[in-house]
Amino acid sequence: MKIITKRIDDALIIPKSISDFMTISRACVIDIETLGLNRKFHQIILIGYLFEENNELVIKQLFAEKPGDEGALLKTFIEDMGMFDTFITYNGAAFDIPFILARLKEHVLTWCIDGCIHMDLLLYIRKYQEYLKLDNYRLKTVEGLLGIIRSDTISGRESVKLYKSYTKSKTPELEEKILLHNYEDIYYLSKLFNVFEHLPLKDYSFVSKISSSSSIGDLEFFYNPYDFSISEGKLRFSGRTKRLPALKEELHYNPCFYFKWTPAKGIFEFQLTLLTGKLPSKRKYNYVDLHELSIEAEAFKLLLVDNSCIYQNFLIVDCQLPGSLIAIIELKKQILERLL
Numbered sequence: 001m002k003i004i005t006k007r008i009d010d011a012l013i014i015p016k017s018i019s020d021f022m023t024i025s026r027a028c029v030i031d032i033e034t035l036g037l038n039r040k041f042h043q044i045i046l047i048g049y050l051f052e053e054n055n056e057l058v059i060k061q062l063f064a065e066k067p068g069d070e071g072a073l074l075k076t077f078i079e080d081m082g083m084f085d086t087f088i089t090y091n092g093a094a095f096d097i098p099f100i101l102a103r104l105k106e107h108v109l110t111w112c113i114d115g116c117i118h119m120d121l122l123l124y125i126r127k128y129q130e131y132l133k134l135d136n137y138r139l140k141t142v143e144g145l146l147g148i149i150r151s152d153t154i155s156g157r158e159s160v161k162l163y164k165s166y167t168k169s170k171t172p173e174l175e176e177k178i179l180l181h182n183y184e185d186i187y188y189l190s191k192l193f194n195v196f197e198h199l200p201l202k203d204y205s206f207v208s209k210i211s212s213s214s215s216i217g218d219l220e221f222f223y224n225p226y227d228f229s230i231s232e233g234k235l236r237f238s239g240r241t242k243r244l245p246a247l248k249e250e251l252h253y254n255p256c257f258y259f260k261w262t263p264a265k266g267i268f269e270f271q272l273t274l275l276t277g278k279l280p281s282k283r284k285y286n287y288v289d290l291h292e293l294s295i296e297a298e299a300f301k302l303l304l305v306d307n308s309c310i311y312q313n314f315l316i317v318d319c320q321l322p323g324s325l326i327a328i329i330e331l332k333k334q335i336l337e338r339l340l
Contacts, residue, residue: 010056077111078104095115
């Protein structure tokens, strides 16, 4: 395995709406190259990541000179990732992160990402298709919108072909082409935040926060609007708070919800048990009985999903739409009445 590290006199510029809650020095841009799309049988041959250090951008690439190097590559990767709490990808929610986790499992390795923030920029950008009007949302297409011109000319598929040739010949020119493709993926992904200059940001929020008062003063619980999941009848999300090393971990739960806060690390986890109902159209919807939950409905106005609302004492969560955005939304009573 080869480790290639380069330093650039540049910075990772992130919109204020994100940097207000994210420690930028602990953010990392990640991109991987693989031998195929099957997580079970195809190895990761290259992982690149970009981060800030000493007022410079650092790009580090872990390159498997042969497929058998994957285990060492992954071990080095997870050791380095302990430095970061925020990960930025492009289509990483669907590809990079699940692929890494699957390959780690094959090598009996684990990457503890609980409490970390993952920002998949593709998910954000797709919310604004009507404004961007692009033919597709490949990384190079969005880069074109920003006037980015690459030196790299190959695709991910071509990179696989070149790698197979490289493993036989070890030609430096082939290695250089493969590394350049990954390098520019990472570097220009770090510039992709500029695309939001084309969007009506006043109508958009990257981050939501919940404020709470306690005996130690006002607390703010921040969470990424896209980092939630609905599975097995539960809605889950996590987020960050100010680090308070002197405080002990707090755990609150009942049959309807689970809340764990680790002040020393500045992270929290929240989980709601969902009930299921059915509309006259036979379409299912999920809901939470706030009366059973014993929590004021007002507290949930910040935790709603698209096409969801508080109706009387119920939080209605329509999770049929993919990529739903947690946002401050409260639909009018008569709209819900028409649905029900």
